Amino acid sequence: MRDRLVEAAARILAEHGPSSLSARRLAAEAGTSTMSVYTHFGSMDDVVQEVLTASTLNLHRLLERVPRGDDPVAHVALLGRVYRSAALRRPHIFAAASAKGLLSQGDAGASTPPRGFTWQTLVQAVQDCLDAGRYRRPQDSELGAYLHWASVHGFVTLELSGMAPTSGVSGLPFETMLEGLAIGAGDDPARAVASVAASRDTFADWNRPTDSDQEPAPAQGPGG
Amino acid sequence: MRDRLVEAAARILAEHGPSSLSARRLAAEAGTSTMSVYTHFGSMDDVVQEVLTASTLNLHRLLERVPRGDDPVAHVALLGRVYRSAALRRPHIFAAASAKGLLSQGDAGASTPPRGFTWQTLVQAVQDCLDAGRYRRPQDSELGAYLHWASVHGFVTLELSGMAPTSGVSGLPFETMLEGLAIGAGDDPARAVASVAASRDTFADWNRPTDSDQEPAPAQGPGG
DNA sequence: CATCATGCCATAACGGCGTTATCACTGGAG
DNA sequence: CTCCAGTGATAACGCCGTTATGGCATGATG
Numbered sequence: 295m296r297d298r299l300v301e302a303a304a305r306i307l308a309e310h311g312p313s314s315l316s317a318r319r320l321a322a323e324a325g326t327s328t329m330s331v332y333t334h335f336g337s338m339d340d341v342v343q344e345v346l347t348a349s350t351l352n353l354h355r356l357l358e359r360v361p362r363g364d365d366p367v368a369h370v371a372l373l374g375r376v377y378r379s380a381a382l383r384r385p386h387i388f389a390a391a392s393a394k395g396l397l398s399q400g401d402a403g404a405s406t407p408p409r410g411f412t413w414q415t416l417v418q419a420v421q422d423c424l425d426a427g428r429y430r431r432p433q434d435s436e437l438g439a440y441l442h443w444a445s446v447h448g449f450v451t452l453e454l455s456g457m458a459p460t461s462g463v464s465g466l467p468f469e470t471m472l473e474g475l476a477i478g479a480g481d482d483p484a485r486a487v488a489s490v491a492a493s494r495d496t497f498a499d500w501n502r503p504t505d506s507d508q509e510p511a512p513a514q515g516p517g518g
Numbered sequence: 519m520r521d522r523l524v525e526a527a528a529r530i531l532a533e534h535g536p537s538s539l540s541a542r543r544l545a546a547e548a549g550t551s552t553m554s555v556y557t558h559f560g561s562m563d564d565v566v567q568e569v570l571t572a573s574t575l576n577l578h579r580l581l582e583r584v585p586r587g588d589d590p591v592a593h594v595a596l597l598g599r600v601y602r603s604a605a606l607r608r609p610h611i612f613a614a615a616s617a618k619g620l621l622s623q624g625d626a627g628a629s630t631p632p633r634g635f636t637w638q639t640l641v642q643a644v645q646d647c648l649d650a651g652r653y654r655r656p657q658d659s660e661l662g663a664y665l666h667w668a669s670v671h672g673f674v675t676l677e678l679s680g681m682a683p684t685s686g687v688s689g690l691p692f693e694t695m696l697e698g699l700a701i702g703a704g705d706d707p708a709r710a711v712a713s714v715a716a717s718r719d720t721f722a723d724w725n726r727p728t729d730s731d732q733e734p735a736p737a738q739g740p741g742g
Numbered sequence: 743c744a745t746c747a748t749g750c751c752a753t754a755a756c757g758g759c760g761t762t763a764t765c766a767c768t769g770g771a772g
Numbered sequence: 773c774t775c776c777a778g779t780g781a782t783a784a785c786g787c788c789g790t791t792a793t794g795g796c797a798t799g800a801t802g
Contacts (some may be wrong), residue, residue, distance in 0.1 A: 295750080317789060327752050328790080336752095337787060393617070395679040407617075431707075432694050440682075441673075441695050442698040448672020451664075458664075470656050471665050478702025521780080541760060545780095552761080552779050562760060 296334040305346045311386040312342060315485045346391045353380045353397075354412040361500060363492075366422035367429075367481055371472045371493035373416055374446040378468065379501065381450045389454060392447070416443065423479065428489075430480025442475055469494070520558040522548045526610075528569045537567060568614045577604045577621075578636040585724060587716075591705055592645035595696045595717035598638055598670040602692065603725065605674045613678060621671070640667060647703065651712075654704030666693040666699055693718070 302324040306315045317328045318337050324330075335341050357376055362369050372380055381388035391397050398413055420438040421517065423429035432438050458467065469490060476486035526548040530539045541552045548554075559565050581600055586593050605612035615621050622637055644662040646716050647653035656662050673695055676682065682691070693714060700710035 318787085318788085326750095329751050331752085332790070334677075355636030392679075393613075395681060398676075431698070431701075437691055437694060440676075440691060441669075441698060444673040444676050444695065445665075445669040446672070447676060448670070449668040450672060451616075451675060452622075452664075452668050455616075457619060457622050459613075467661055467664060470661060471668065472683050474655070474665060474699070474702030476702075477655075477704070478700075480701070480707075483704075542758080550779095551781050553782085556761070557779060722758080 295324070295326060295331055296383060296409065298333060299334060299341070300344060300348075301324070303341050304348070307342060307345055307390065308384050308387055312390050315342060338400075342390065343394075346387065346394060346396050349384070349387045350396050353377070356375050356380065357412045358415055360415075361496065362419075363496065365489050365492060366426050366495040367420060367476050367486060370416070370419045370442060371476070371490045372496055373419060374442065374472055374475075375468075375493060375497045377446055378450050379497075383455065385454050388450070392451065397447070398443075413439070420479075423476075423481070428476075428479075428481045428485065432479075437499035438479055441479075445471060445475055519550060519553055521567070523550070523555060523558060524568060524572075525563050528572070531566060531569055531614065532608050532611055540567060566614065567618075570611065570618060570620050573608070573611045574615050574620050577601070578591075580604065581636045582639055584639075585720065586643075587720065588601070589713050589716060590643060590650050591700050591713035592717040592720065594640075594643045594647060594666060595700070595714045596720055597643060598666065598696055598699075599692075599717060599721045601670055601675050602677075603721075605678065609678050612674070616671070616675065622667075634705060637663070642646075644703075647700075652705045652709065654672050656703075662703055669699055670697060686725070 303315060303320055306320065306323065315338075317331050320338075320341070321328045321331055331338070331341065335344070357373055360369070360372050360376055360401075387388065388397075416439040417435050420429065420442065421435035424435055424438070425431070427437065432441075449468065470491070472490045473483075473486050476489065477483050523544065527539060527544055530544065530547065539562075543554050544562075544565070545552045545555055555562070555565065557653065559568070581597055584593070584596050584600055590629050607642065612621075640663040643661035644653065648657070648659055648662070653662065656665075673692065696714045696717070697707075697710050701707050705713075
């Protein structure tokens with residue numbers, strides 16, 4: 295029964311958002327009564343917590359599996375692409391996890407500042423850029439990682455709020471942002487553009503076979 | 519009565535967050551009954567809409583009054599500082615307005631993509647950077663403005679979620695981000711750093727007298 | 743076999759929510 | 773004065789999360 299509840303909760307959450315996830319509806323869709331929710335969970339909040347934790351764990355696993363080629367800047371860009379792609383694929387989940395501050399942890403009991411394994415992955419990726427001489431600023435790879443994360447997160451957040459830039463804008467906003475991040479970190483502009491372009495191809499190639507990593511998802515367009 | 523309701527709603531929203539703003543509590547704190555809420559507003563949602571719209575309007579007015587010196591890059595950075603400062607000053611309001619996608623409009627009936635007057639201000643500021651030869655990319659000032667906005671917004675969002683970078687990090691994260699934005703847009707690194715530093719002084723000077731622009735606010739630290 | 747303890751959940755309830763129907767009251771217009 | 777529009781107090785409806793109660797299986801124990 296517990297599994298059916300989690301399943302139903304995940305589906306409701308993903309398809310209709312958190313406001314539609316009520317104990318009565320959840321029980322009904324799982325074919326049971328509200329009482330069984332409380333036999334298996336402490337509260338309704340624990341249910342969404344469990345679903346969101348599982349979802350972000352999926353994202354973390356996905357991000358860790360991102361192929362690390364020999365171009366560290368492309369790797370950082372690729373991580374951003376995967377983050378955005380996951381968010382666009384399941385907007386409600388992303389929004390809820392973001393609102394609850396769950397996106398950085400991926401690990402129960404983590405301290406409030408970013409401490410999930412993905413965070414380590416990103417920090418390492420940025421550190422690789424520094425080591426390779428591509429990045430120059432900031433010297434602190436944790437700070438650099440945080441700035442990348444903040445920018446991509448903000449971009450996606452605004453995108454999901456329907457505030458994406460007006461159509462007719464020249465260039466692809468997300469590509470431009472990725473390039474700007476690298477250049478802003480000290481990379482050579484031409485190399486940054488090349489690395490971002492390379493990461494786009496890697497993403498396209500790699501994204502297809504890993505489709506099954508996420509549960510069934512509606513169509514989406516990571517093109518942007 | 520209407521005013522007392524709006525007042526009380528604004529206070530509850532700012533101090534205790536949206537989840538604490540119930541019709542019954544609002545009526546009680548305004549010294550009336552729930553019915554009066556519905557004589558003056560269509561629904562509870564309209565109440566928070568009104569409060570948030572007023573708050574973002576305040577922010578927009580504030581942003582428009584930002585002194586435009588002769589350094590366009592410093593001006594862009596200053597806009598970011600003011601945005602962040604307002605968000606830190608009233609976290610609940612910012613989070614709620616952000617969740618409702620109200621932050622860009624500042625104007626009823628605006629189309630979904632950013633169309634508020636502040637948006638025009640930011641676009642113009644970025645355009646000034648392009649015209650002055652400080653910025654080089656992207657050529658489209660709307661896109662450039664969007665990228666700045668997304669980064670600052672993401673930074674503040676994560677900051678309010680308690681995911682600010684670990685203490686002990688070297689350098690000031692927000693300063694570093696502002697510098698990175700300018701450099702990523704093509705500015706000369708040294709000039710970017712100088713402009714951001716200049717904007718910090720301008721902000722400190724200008725922030726004191728305009729304290730009264732916002733309603734009574736708890737202590738906060740825009741230092742970053 | 744009978745007995746009992748345990749875990750699961752159906753029913754129904756409690757208080758609180760947004761919202762609405764009803765109606766008493768007030769104050770200005772004719 | 774009457775009449776009317778607007779206001780809001782009372783109480784209700786159907787939701788919500790949560791919980792008390794109790795029935796029903798199941799499996800261990802004698």
